[in-house]
Amino acid sequence: MKIEKVQRDSNIELLRILLMFMIIMHHVVTRGLRLRELGTGGYIPTSSTAFQLLLNSFLIVAVNTYVFISGYFQIRFKVKSFFALFFQALVYSVLLYLLFVVTGQAPFDKVTFITTFFFIYKGWWFVPVFLVLYAISPILNKGLNAMGKGQLIWILLILLVFCNIKYIPGNFISDRGFGIFNFIFIYILAYFCRYYVPVIRVPWLWYILCCLVTFALAYTAFRMGKYDTAWNVYNYNSPFIILAAASLFYTFRNISIRSGFINSISTLVFGTYLIHEQRNVCFVIKDFVVYLDSIIHNDVKLFSSLLGVGIVVFVVGISIEKLRQLVCDPIVDAIFRIPIVQKISAVW
Structure with missing residues (x-):
């Protein structure tokens, strides 16, 4: 197959910025407003539930x-690049925890401190999955x-039927789209x-x-009292969510x-994800x-306030990430100047 050279223009970089802000807002809604408790059975309906569901459907x-x-x-x-991504996550995992300890916001625990070095196994769910996708990308690309x-x-x-559709008999892995199989499916798609x-007409309308x-x-599942079903609608392997993403x-x-x-x-937005998703920071937000x-019982005022929270988190996040890059990028460069x-x- 002939490979055309496609350059990422600022339009795609603008999209990446928007996506990170959407992720922040998604976490604000699902955690701060407790919408994610739909999946645990602990959700208590409020007057803004419909608004929360609508907002999350777009985020x-x-x-x-x-x-x-x-x-x-x-x-x-x-x-x-692979090492830099790994090192970036490691820095935030360890240093943010220590920052909370030093400032008295969290007690020091030896086991917790050790686990900060093993964030791939206990930490951000997205990081290890994306690292795996990154690691196997040369093989994927060659095959594709x-x-x-x-x-x-x-x-x-094959991937859709046997890995993404939960209710198909013989389904190998239905991880609600949070695992490597869904990432591979979307990558290939x-x-x-x-x-x-080459073209999707009026894509914004399809979105x-x-x-x-x-x-x-x-909302239908919620009104029927099937809260867990309502939450499962937001699984990442939902065909509607995948089509909306495209x-x-x-x-x-x-x-x-x-x-x-x-x-x-x-270039700073991924650092914002790592910061706001660090366990201690997550609880503060x-x-x-x-x-x-x-204290706010009006949907419009609540949305405006949540929007403000998202903007503050985003701006603080990219500012911290810029400082980290100034300190850590020279370290990574120095490591990769070592002959071995x-x-x-x-080799790669």
Whole structure:
């Protein structure tokens, strides 16, 4: 298959910024407003439940869209980039915990401290899954580049039926879309779209329609008293959420924009994810949103307040990440100037 060179323009970097803000807002809604308790049986309905479900229906697509971007442009594996990503997560995992200990916001516990070094096994769920996707991307890319249209459709159907659809007999792994199989499925789907779906007409409308279908399903289940079903509607392997993610990507793909500022900010957003998802930071944000929810009883005012929280978290996050890059990037560069490291890196 002939490979065309596709360059990420500022439109895609702008999308990456938006996606990170959507992820922050998703966590604000599901944790701070306790919407995620729908899946545990502990949710207490409120006057803003419908509003929460509607908002989450538009936000939940962010992670899938992020993976879709990776598949559309294909990950270019580099040992240095892989190490830098791992090192970035390690720094935040260890130092943020120690910061809370030093400031008296958390007690020091030896076991907890040790686990901060093993964040792949106990920490951000997205990081280990994406690291695996990154690690296997050379193999994925080589296989995909050798496949024709029919073969790509066949592999997508296999993954869809046997790994993504929960109720199919013989289902190998139905992890609600949080695992590597769904990431691989979206990665391959995006690759397929790159070559065989050049245009989606009015993609923004498809995005809105898919999100509204997700809301309708979740709200119907909620009204029927099936809270766990309502929560499962938001699984990442939902076909409506995956289609909404693709539609959101195509919406921004059609935008023509070039901005050095946007491109520079987009390099900071993953650090924002790591910061706001660190366990101690997560609880601080959650407790503050719970407080806001207890004193604000108007949906419009509540949404405005949550939006403000999301903006503050985002701005603080990218600021901290910029400082981390100034300190840590020279360290990574120095490591990869070591001859033995260069030899290992050159193999890939």
